[in-house]
Amino acid sequence: MGFNCGIVGLPNVGKSTLFNAITAAQIPAENYPFCTIEPNVGIVAVPDKRIDDFIKMYSPTKTIPSTIEFVDIAGLVKGASKGEGLGNKFLSHIRETDAICHVVRCFDDENVVHVEASINPKRDIEIIETELIFKDLDTVEKKFSDAEKRSKGGDKKIKAEADFYKTVNEHLLKGRLARYFSVSNQEEEMLMRDLHLITNRPVMYLANVDENSLTKENDYVKSVREIAAKENAKVVVACTKLEAEIATMPYEEREAFLKELGIPESGLDQVIHEGYALLDLITFFTCGPKEVHAWTVKRGSTAPQAAGVIHTDFEKGFIRAEIMKHKDLLSLKSEQAVKEKGLLHIEGKEYLIEDGDVVHFRFNV
Numbered sequence: 001m002g003f004n005c006g007i008v009g010l011p012n013v014g015k016s017t018l019f020n021a022i023t024a025a026q027i028p029a030e031n032y033p034f035c036t037i038e039p040n041v042g043i044v045a046v047p048d049k050r051i052d053d054f055i056k057m058y059s060p061t062k063t064i065p066s067t068i069e070f071v072d073i074a075g076l077v078k079g080a081s082k083g084e085g086l087g088n089k090f091l092s093h094i095r096e097t098d099a100i101c102h103v104v105r106c107f108d109d110e111n112v113v114h115v116e117a118s119i120n121p122k123r124d125i126e127i128i129e130t131e132l133i134f135k136d137l138d139t140v141e142k143k144f145s146d147a148e149k150r151s152k153g154g155d156k157k158i159k160a161e162a163d164f165y166k167t168v169n170e171h172l173l174k175g176r177l178a179r180y181f182s183v184s185n186q187e188e189e190m191l192m193r194d195l196h197l198i199t200n201r202p203v204m205y206l207a208n209v210d211e212n213s214l215t216k217e218n219d220y221v222k223s224v225r226e227i228a229a230k231e232n233a234k235v236v237v238a239c240t241k242l243e244a245e246i247a248t249m250p251y252e253e254r255e256a257f258l259k260e261l262g263i264p265e266s267g268l269d270q271v272i273h274e275g276y277a278l279l280d281l282i283t284f285f286t287c288g289p290k291e292v293h294a295w296t297v298k299r300g301s302t303a304p305q306a307a308g309v310i311h312t313d314f315e316k317g318f319i320r321a322e323i324m325k326h327k328d329l330l331s332l333k334s335e336q337a338v339k340e341k342g343l344l345h346i347e348g349k350e351y352l353i354e355d356g357d358v359v360h361f362r363f364n365v
Helices: 015-024 049-058 089-095 121-151 156-173 186-195 219-231 240-247 251-261 267-278 303-310 312-316 326-332 335-340
Strands: 004-008 041-045 062-064 067-072 099-105 203-208 234-238 281-287 291-298 318-325 345-347 357-363
Touching: 004 015, 004 089, 015 041, 015 067, 015 203, 015 240, 015 267, 041 267, 049 281, 049 291, 049 326, 067 267, 099 121, 099 219, 099 267, 121 156, 121 186, 121 219, 156 186, 203 219, 203 267, 219 234, 234 240, 234 267, 240 251, 240 267, 291 303, 303 312, 303 318, 303 357, 312 318, 312 357, 318 326, 326 335, 326 357
Parallel strands: 004 067, 004 099, 062 291, 099 203, 203 234, 281 357
Antiparallel strands: 041 067, 281 291, 318 345, 318 357
C-alpha cells in the first residue's frame, strides 16, 4: 500500500530541484514492495531513529524502512486548466495523489527567470490554487449535469445529489478550495469523497529559499506563513539547491554538514516527515534476527487491518496481536525482559495500532 504526495508549483520555483533531491535519496528497489517506478515518482525512506535502535537490538540480516512516494506533477502554469503548458498532462498524475506539497519560490536570483517576471509568493500560490479549482469545477459540473438529467424522473435521492453538486459548484466558483466546504450528513460526505477533488487534499507548503535565509527568514517566507496559517497548513523552509547536494552525500557526512549550517534536520527529511503527518500515517514494526521491518498504516487502524498490510491471510485468519512498546524494548534491551516485566500486551480485533508498536501477529489460515 503506497501513500503519496504530489509536488506542485510554477516553473522555476525549485520543484524539479526538490524532486532531484528525492530521487537521489531514493531507496534501492529491493527495499520496497513496488515493481516499477514511473519516471515522475520518487520513493524515499521515512527517516526513523527507532530503526537504528532495533538494528542494535536484533542485528537483523535485512532492514526495510517505511516509505512514502513523491510524484512530480508537471505542467502547472497560468491557464493550465485551459490547456496552457502541458495542460491536462498533470491532471491524471495529481488525481492519484493523497496529499500535495506546494513549492513556492522565496528567493531572488536574476539568473533564474520567474514565469510571472517577479517574486510574489501570495500571487504564485493563488495562480496554482485557481488552476486546481478550475479542474475541480470541471469535475463537479459534469457530475451536476448528469445528476440533473437523472433527477427528471422525480427520484428525491437523485434530486438531493444534484442539489449537493450545485452547492459545491457555487462554493468553488467563489474561488474557495473544496476542503473548506462543510458537508452536513453522511450521504454528502460520501458524495464529496467520491468526487476526488484536488482542492480537497491536505496541503503543505515548501518555501524554497536561498542559503542565507535558512536560519533568518525573509519576507517572502513570512507571506507564505500568513497564507498557511489561514489554511492551518504546515510550512517547511528549505533551500532545494542545497538539498540536491545533501542528498548525494554519505549519510554520516550529512549530519556534520547540517550542524555546521545550524540546521537540525535536512529540508527533505522535514518534507518526508510532514508528508507522513499530513497523510495521518503511523509506523509499526515487526522485528527479529531475519528482518526489522517498518510498516505504514493510517492512524486508527485496527490490529487485523495492520496485519492485512503484511499479508491479506494475516487479516483473514487473525487470532491476536502480541504488542510491545518501543520505549519498553529500548529501556529493557530485550523481548525476554519485556515479557518478564509483564509489559507484553495480548490484544484482540478491537485494538488500535499505535505509532512505534512492535507486533507479533498470531493467525490461522
